[in-house]
Amino acid sequence: MSEFHQSPVTGLWVALGGGLGAVVRYLLGSWIFLWAPPGFPWPTFTINVLGSALLGMLAQGLTAPSASPQTRGFLAIGFCGGFTTFSAFDLDTLILLQDARYGIAGLYSLGSVTTCIAGVMAGSWVAGGKRPGLGGE
Numbered sequence: 001m002s003e004f005h006q007s008p009v010t011g012l013w014v015a016l017g018g019g020l021g022a023v024v025r026y027l028l029g030s031w032i033f034l035w036a037p038p039g040f041p042w043p044t045f046t047i048n049v050l051g052s053a054l055l056g057m058l059a060q061g062l063t064a065p066s067a068s069p070q071t072r073g074f075l076a077i078g079f080c081g082g083f084t085t086f087s088a089f090d091l092d093t094l095i096l097l098q099d100a101r102y103g104i105a106g107l108y109s110l111g112s113v114t115t116c117i118a119g120v121m122a123g124s125w126v127a128g129g130k131r132p133g134l135g136g137e
Helices: 008-035 042-061 069-083 086-098 102-126
Strands: none
Touching: 008 042, 008 069, 042 069, 042 086, 042 102, 086 102
């Protein structure tokens, strides 16, 4: 990525975006937990799919020359990184495996990966793009 700029200002924007994404993940995950049926990690699954779709849209919109490194850092790296929950996905899967719920663990793993890839593709398509990317690639 030739257009990637490391600077303290960009790092600050990434940190702010990550914090905001984490708070939104917490609030949305708590709300989903209230209505989702038990037995499946719906909050993590839903947030990962939504975050993937959002990142797909951002990957198209942030390729414009007018999108600054700070904007890309705040939205794509910070917010989406703080919002999505891949480490929580891994923990949910491990817990399902340790509980000998192999079918649910497999369905959750396969479903998460395939629908999140589909989310990135859909988000990219909604944003009118052909190939996701954040510029300079």
